[in-house]
Amino acid sequence: MWDYSDTVKEHFFNPRNAGAVADSNAIGEVGSLSCGDALRLTLKVDPASETILDAGFQTFGCGSAIASSSALTEIIKGMTLDQALKVSNQDIADYLDGLPPEKMHCSVMGREALQSAVANYRGEVWSDDHAEGAMICKCFAVDEVLIEETIRANSLSSVEEVSNYTKAGGGCSACHEGIETILARVLTEQGRSFQPSAPPAKAPERQRVAIGMPLMPKRDQTSAPAEQPSASATVVAAVATAPPAISASVAPPPGSAALAAASPAATSPAAATANKAESGAKARPQLSNLARIRRIEQTIESIRPNLQRDHGDIELIDVDGKNVFVKMVGACSGCQLAAVTLEGIQERICEDLGELVRVLPEQAMAFAQRA
Structure with a gap:
């Protein structure tokens, strides 16, 4: 649970300057509703002195976003535009007696909205000052x-x-x-040293195979028969060698270049997939069907907290051979960047499994079943 200061709570429960300024002559907008964070800042500026006479905000986001926007409007009222542009995101956080580290991006969003509003007033095109970056x-x-x-x-x-x-x-x-x-x-x-973070520890195995599936006891890997796994955990092996039914961009995991070099004769997608899977199997022990699904679920579970922090989520629906079907929830369901999020999740799963799979939205299940 995050520790909020009394000032943050006060600006959340009793936000100052909420709503649009009726006769504003400067508007700044940042963020995206579809991604769960958006801020619209309106200003009334005196043309003669460029003094901010009034400020208002409309925001879609968490309590920290509301408090940061409220604080920003209080800080800049009475300032000239040039003075307001010197307000940093840290100034906003300090005004609120601090923000949880995980919520500092809310103060950054406020600063960018102010820059956008000033550019709008001056008839300039605000380009974030970093539009050309990779x-x-x-x-x-x-x-x-x-x-x-x-x-x-x-x-x-x-x-x-x-x-x-x-x-x-x-x-x-x-x-x-x-x-x-x-x-x-x-x-x-800056003359400082950088210490890379240690990779996160693997989450412990869980009994649940996939969201929506029944709880299942662990099978004894040494004595269990290899013929027929449980129907709910069955992975159709034929999909591994069949031509993909849905065109999807697969982001290769680290080391995939070496796998490709080991099979230069593969010319078709199916042959390439089979050769890479075979090479990956030599690099690490072959997972059972049940262990494979558990590994996929563990990877998704490790990603979920990051998405939940921004009012989104992801659920594992089914694993069918090389196809991993997921459901985007909350802010993620309508996000314009959902496709690239799925691509990144696909890369993580490929890396953890040591094989190429496709992460697809649940809407694609019908097409895959007809193929």
């Missing part, structure tokens, strides 16, 4: 320059801190290596 986090559309700027402005030193301030790396975690590269470069320039 995309690092596809789940939340966070690029390299924003990450670097936030690291420098807030003296960040870990992937977890970057995620708290920008949300980058808070989804599938496929971008953690890229974030570490940026951290190492910036900290070296």
